[in-house]
Amino acid sequence: MDQPKVTPIQPPVLNATGQFMDAVAGSDVEPSDYGNAVPAPVSEGWLDQLASGLSESGWMSLDVRERLGDPLITALREEVAILDRTDAMKRAGIGRGTDLVRDRSVRRDRIAWLQGITPPQAQLFDFLKAIQQGLNQRLFLGLKRFEAHYATYHPGDFYKRHLDSFQGRASRVVSLVLYLNEDWSPDDGGALQVFNRDSDSEVCGLVLPEAGRMALFMSEEIPHEVLPANRTRYSLACWFRQDEVPLPL
């Protein structure tokens, strides 16, 4: 399979104190009253489950709604919904630097990078840090940092089958996607279709982007695709990386 290398357009697109606040100020959507962030509970047993899912099959989907709590999931959805009403969400690209192409035949989502500064993002980042540390302790992956962006897929948008990283580049190692949509039905399309890592024509899972559902997979191994959405689909994607700093452009 001829896999395009998938790398983000220049992070960070979002300037949390400037662009995001402008976005919030310019919207008629009120952000929910999200105070007193409580650290997301990440138990050792739960981290064991993530590590064994990744090491045994390379991917898993799980429900983290209770673990993260509805206020956090709602607050993240409200952030992306507000951003989606502004020009803060940029067309996602494929490639890097001068090779960057925004090929609409491959992917049609729009993205905005998170900086972890707003209270819901800060709480989410604590959760992601705990996962990074837990996976390092169990799988010795040497994950050094993560990057995360919101994504919106409008009706008709998709992301064709791809890998998140090229084998051997040791950059993006583990991918995590958190979905933020209430009452998603199979008729709404937009499922994440996961392929077998050894036979990429074989579908081995379908994940509906329902609020609180999370998909976790090995970035270099698991081909996956976002099927065309029939309604607006909000998600948050994160990559745990082995490099300290982004590769030179």
Ligand SMILES: O=C(O)CCC(=O)C(=O)O
């Ligand atoms: O949103 C999803 O289900 C997956 C998105 C994805 O594959 C990506 O952004 O690389």
Ligand SMILES: [Fe+2]
């Ligand atoms: Fe992907």
